[in-house]
Amino acid sequence: MNIKRMIICVVGGVIAGVICVSGMAGGGRVELTPMIVASSVGNRILIGFVIGISRWKMQYLLHGALIGLLVTLSSSIGIAFTNIQGFIMYTAAGIVYGLLIELFATKVFRAPMQ
Numbered sequence: 001m002n003i004k005r006m007i008i009c010v011v012g013g014v015i016a017g018v019i020c021v022s023g024m025a026g027g028g029r030v031e032l033t034p035m036i037v038a039s040s041v042g043n044r045i046l047i048g049f050v051i052g053i054s055r056w057k058m059q060y061l062l063h064g065a066l067i068g069l070l071v072t073l074s075s076s077i078g079i080a081f082t083n084i085q086g087f088i089m090y091t092a093a094g095i096v097y098g099l100l101i102e103l104f105a106t107k108v109f110r111a112p113m114q
Helices: 003-027 035-051 060-076 086-107
Strands: none
Touching: 003 035, 003 086, 035 060, 035 086, 060 086
């Protein structure tokens, strides 16, 4: 396991979580309870962690997007039954965060999958 990659990806997940919660707060559509904040930040950190440990052999941007989608679906599927627009936005954001975490880890910080 590449420790440098793991740290970069998890820190990227923390940053994505803060941005995600800030976006929800700025939108004003969602009441930010401690449960929603913890779930959102935890989900984004989990995306970074899974990207950091994954060894799937595929193109790096597809790798980030796919992991972002799969990890985000674990928490966004519950939103689909009450708010389809929220589901789509939260899931799309997870895909984008996965792409960005992978892009920064692989190209900016030069810590590609091994």
